[in-house]
Amino acid sequence: MKVIKIDKKEWTSGIEQVKNAYRVFGPIKEENKEFSAFKELGKGVTPDLSATDTRLSPKGIIFPQSEAMFEFTTDSTSDDCNLMNVPEKDYSPRAIVGIRPYDAAAFTLVKKNFDTPEYRDNYWVDAYDACTFIGLAVSSPSILDFSTSTKSGPFDETGLDVLLCDLDDHFLAKVISEKGETFLKAAGFTNIADEKDVQKIDILKKEAEDKIQSRVFFDKIQSYSILDIYEANFWEDISFACINCGTCTYVCPTCWCFDIQDEMQGKTGQRFKNWDSCMFPLFTLHTTGHNPRGTKLQRVRQRFMHKLKYFLDKYNDGIMCVGCGRCIRFCPVNIDIRRVCDTMNSFEPAK
Amino acid sequence: MTGYIAKIKKISKQILDEGTVDMVIGFRKGTLALMNEPCFAKTSKAVDDFVWDGNCGINLANYLTSRKEKIGIIAKGCDSRNIITHIIENKIDRDQLFIIGVPCKGMLDRHLLSAKFPDEILNVSESEDAVIIKGADYEETLPRKEVLQENCSVCIHRNPVIYDELAADLVEEQADLDRFEAVRKIEALNAEDKWQYFEDLLATCIRCYACRNACPLCYCPTCFVDESKPQWVGKGQDTTDIRTFHFLRAFHDAGRCTDCGACVRACPMGIDVRMFTKKLEKDCFESFGWEAGLSLDARPPLDTFNPDDPNDFIL
């Protein structure tokens, strides 16, 4: 394992240099707002690594909220009339600097869905493959962070190419993949850290993990039959407060649902893929007018069953949640996935 | 105001035990500071979970829409006005309701407080005039009136307008305030600055629709933004579509909005969407002397016609 030591004095110039080879994304403070968001960094802009959690996860860098899939024209004089053409896309190397380990782990969960032997979502996979993930270890996890209960954690390396650990006047950069190594070289960060430094990472990791107070358990959920838990009597209580906004799903790094829409002006148009949410009634509305998930209870149940039961059953590889805590913080009515998970896990099926 | 809870519980238990209602809608303690969760109790045991404090800013009238049961509901001033609006608009029957009125002293502004204290707020306690904010390594006492939601600081209907029983003595209403100061500031801008103001206001909108869904007025079975046959509004992040949503929603709430602030409270991006509805509230007040939800007997200005209606706003 290779660890590079980056003096913070060299950080800004390194990031500037790497922009020659990559489109660089990172957290920066939103104008006139108190919070940060992942944005593409122009010349002279360095990622704000002191920023706390971004409200939206960086999922939009790979999976934009609204993305043109095709362009078309209905102009009969055009050779392309009624043909769907993929617009020009920029899949040149890009890097997300300062992504939290759980957000990077989330991409690997989403990949299970968008990159399968039968289907490949080219837009998502091409963007993902073009991306280098430079993670920033979380040294002070928020009170809502329960990432150690999922397949992630504050220093987790899943889905990362480099893990940066902040040590006041320098970073230790753990090289996880070749992609990561290439990125560091392009930034001119080549100073190999000594053994003593490297050991610090494990100490910091342990410290950060110990700080996490929030835990969820889902060890029993897999043993219940889907129908039993689907029909459990707790869903009315869980769903009552929900206003079916899509906040929880929009802020979630693992939520992947989208809707396809055509938009036209005159004879030309674009086919878009837009984020969608299982919380919206329209999500499952059939053209017949029938809606199989017509009530709030059904929609709330779907969200939690998908994350905490169907996904678990289907892949046998943990829940569809990395424990970032965003949905808890931003739900306007405080529906807390940890509480729901506990309720589901401690469910007692009727005999 | 935190002292109300004993009485709220007592009334709730009584109306459940006596069979006056099938359920009572209230709040239970949230899992985060500054947050409580709307909930229902169908048994007097479940009432034990109820709480009441300055974090009950979600408008509970929103949970009444088209329900069939007999319902007990805890209502602050604004909730009670939205209950009246609901009754007038046939979304619930007066006879179905037992309203537990809560004289309100304003709700805490969770956006303002979380911005003010970037280090996680772990605990908030309240007294009559002060709020004590505690984090892992800080504690600060702030005057209550400085940390209220903006709609609460300009509220002149703190006492419930309609109720079956009160949870406490009525409070003194605020007087001598300029309720529309913020609107006037925007009105005074020139066209260009005004446009910029709204651009900036909506810049971070993600169209999650939490503002709409938290609003008791937004009960249409299919909202115009969700309509697909025909589709009126694009569903992406085009700024025209985002604006269309906000402008039209605000107009749909004209003469109905009670300035409860639930929309602003709900917005995950902290956008002050009230700035749209507040302007319409002002117009309704100035043109028709109308304030929403004050009486069961008056029809709202937008569903009545009077030959004397002012029409100088027609261009």
Ligand code: SF4
């Ligand atoms: S479900 Fe909630 S806690 Fe889990 S990854 Fe999504 S936003 Fe984070």
Ligand code: SF4
């Ligand atoms: S954020 Fe909360 S209220 Fe909104 S849909 Fe999700 S669970 Fe429901």
Ligand code: SF4
């Ligand atoms: S709640 Fe906020 S972000 Fe969501 S649609 Fe309304 S204004 Fe936009």
Ligand code: SF4
């Ligand atoms: S628009 Fe906002 S302030 Fe007005 S009634 Fe609806 S939620 Fe309340």
